[in-house]
Amino acid sequence: MLSEFDLIKEYFQRPQHAVPPQVALGIGDDCALIAPTPGLQTAISSDMLVEGRHFFAGEDPLRLGHKALAVNLSDLAAMGARPLGFTLALALPAADRGWLAGFAQGLFALADAFNIALIGGDTTKGPLTICITVFGELAPGQALRRGAARPGDDIWISGTLGDARLALAGYRLELAQPLDADSQRAAAVRMHTPVPRVELGMQLAAQGVAHAAIDISDGLVGDLGHILARSGVGATLDVDALPAGDILATQPAALRRAYSAAGGDDYELCFTAPVASREAILAIAASVATPVTRVGRIEAQPGLRLVDAAGAPLDLQLGGFDHFTS
Numbered sequence: 602m603l604s605e606f607d608l609i610k611e612y613f614q615r616p617q618h619a620v621p622p623q624v625a626l627g628i629g630d631d632c633a634l635i636a637p638t639p640g641l642q643t644a645i646s647s648d649m650l651v652e653g654r655h656f657f658a659g660e661d662p663l664r665l666g667h668k669a670l671a672v673n674l675s676d677l678a679a680m681g682a683r684p685l686g687f688t689l690a691l692a693l694p695a696a697d698r699g700w701l702a703g704f705a706q707g708l709f710a711l712a713d714a715f716n717i718a719l720i721g722g723d724t725t726k727g728p729l730t731i732c733i734t735v736f737g738e739l740a741p742g743q744a745l746r747r748g749a750a751r752p753g754d755d756i757w758i759s760g761t762l763g764d765a766r767l768a769l770a771g772y773r774l775e776l777a778q779p780l781d782a783d784s785q786r787a788a789a790v791r792m793h794t795p796v797p798r799v800e801l802g803m804q805l806a807a808q809g810v811a812h813a814a815i816d817i818s819d820g821l822v823g824d825l826g827h828i829l830a831r832s833g834v835g836a837t838l839d840v841d842a843l844p845a846g847d848i849l850a851t852q853p854a855a856l857r858r859a860y861s862a863a864g865g866d867d868y869e870l871c872f873t874a875p876v877a878s879r880e881a882i883l884a885i886a887a888s889v890a891t892p893v894t895r896v897g898r899i900e901a902q903p904g905l906r907l908v909d910a911a912g913a914p915l916d917l918q919l920g921g922f923d924h925f926t927s
Contacts, residue, residue, distance in 0.1 A: 603696040605724050612705040613689065613719055623685050623738075624718050633720035635686065635736060644682035644737040644744070648673045652729035657772070662700045664793040665731070666707025672818065673735040674715060674797035675868040679816040681745045681806020682737030684799060686720040687712070690734075692727035715799060743806045745814035745872060748831035754812055754873035756836060756897035757882065759801055762821060763857065764846030765792035766864025776856075780848070788848040795868035800889040802870060810881045814872035820863035825871055826905060838862070838897040840917070841910035858917060862907070873899050 603611070614628045626634035637643055650669050652658055670687065677684050689708075693700075712719065717735075768788035771780045780788065798816075805811040813832060815824045821843070829836055843861040850857065874882055879895075886893040907915040 603698070608696050608701065608724055612701045613722075621685060621716055621718055624720050627686075627718060627720045628722075633686070633688070635720070638738055640740070641738040642741050642744070644677055644680050644739060645734065646673060646676035646680075647732060647734040648676065649730065649732040651731075661793070662703035663707035666704040666709075667711050667794050668707075669731045669733055670708055670711050670717075670735075671795045671797050672868060673733045674711070674717075674799055675795070675816040675818070677735055677737040678797050678799045678802035679745060679814045679870060680737070680739065681743055681802045681814070682739040683803055684715050684717040685736045685738055686718045687733050687735045689719055689722035690730075690732040691722065691724045692730040693724065694726070694729055715797075739803075739806060743809070745802065745806050745811055746831075747813055747815055747828045748833075750813040750828050750832035750834055750873040750899045751875070752834055752899055752901040754875055754899040755879065755895050756825070756838065756899060757811075757872050757874060758817075758821070758844060758869060758894050758896050759798050759872075759886075759891050760796070760867070760869040761791075761844045761846040761849075761892075762817065762862075762867050762869060763843075763849040763860035763864045764788040764790075765795070765866035766820075766860040767846070767849045767852065767856075768792040769866070770860075784848050784851075788846065791846060792866055795866070797868060798870045798891055801886065801891045801893075804885045804889060805872060805874075805882070808881065808885065810878040810885065811872045811874040814870055817867040817869045817871050818865065820865040821861070821867070821871060822863045822905065822907075823865075828871070828873065829899075829903070829905060832899075833903075835900045835903045835905065836897055837900060837906045837908055839910065839912075840907050840915055842894065842896045844892070844894045844896075858915070862917065 625636045771785045813828050817824050840858050845857050845861045
């Protein structure tokens with residue numbers, strides 16, 4: 602049987618050459634030591650995934666390892682920060698070697714893609730719960746904050762929206778017309794293995810072309826609402842301009858609108874920027890191979906107004922996901 606320290610050593614401790622130079626001391630002591638780059642600020646964020654709440658019981662551990670880190674990297678992307686390292690707190694019902702091997706594989710494949718090191722954490726026995734804290738850095742004054750949107754800004758979305766929510770609806774048998782097996786699998790890729798838009802966020806921040814940003818985790822309408830509240834502004838959102846995922850795009854209009862506007866689990870970026878930044882934003886998007894779409898505008902009048910492609914108001918009762926009321 603694996604002990605706590607054997608588990609850490611076998612599955613989560615990596616050779617020193619795999620650790621970025623900013624990490625002066627990683628796993629193996631009471632604390633990790635990070636050497637901040639002179640003149641830069643540290644960005645920190647935590648997310649927790651709980652079995653039965655954030656993922657299904659029996660979820661594939663490789664996909665779960667990827668998603669657990671991806672949702673945290675998405676927070677760094679929303680601020681425009683470059684990832685440095687992360688900690689992992691893991692509660693496990695049992696120390697299952699097969700599960701641990703798959704989880705570590707998915708976790709470190711994504712970590713290696715962004716040159717980010719696991720620098721510490723904790724393990725214990727209990728209901729399956731994963732908590733990751735990420736650390737990043739960026740120059741003072743560059744952070745894309747929720748409270749910085751300005752009237753006249755364009756509203757932009759990266760990537761596509763809604764396929765993750767469509768996959769969930771398929772799993773839950775909520776769809777009037779069930780998805781075929783291939784469509785369910787394709788939509789589920791977005792649900793299980795989101796791609797954090799780190800490079801896009803970093804470039805938007807470094808080049809100073811965007812004002813505010815947030816990652817879309819709980820649905821666009823709810824997450825955009827956080828920007829509006831913090832910035833003291835309102836917005837008009839063209840729901841028919843929202844870039845629906847490949848599978849969602851084949852569904853009826855009512856479903857496309859609902860899931861792209863308020864589906865959740867997309868982990869794309871929503872950001873605002875002045876009209877003068879349009880060409881620069883498109884150039885950045887092309888350079889990091891990430892499509893972006895203008896979907897609305899920030900306005901001085903409070904509230905969020907939903908319209909169709911012709912500009913006519915839509916009476917849609919949509920809201921974001923809430924962990925205690927949803």
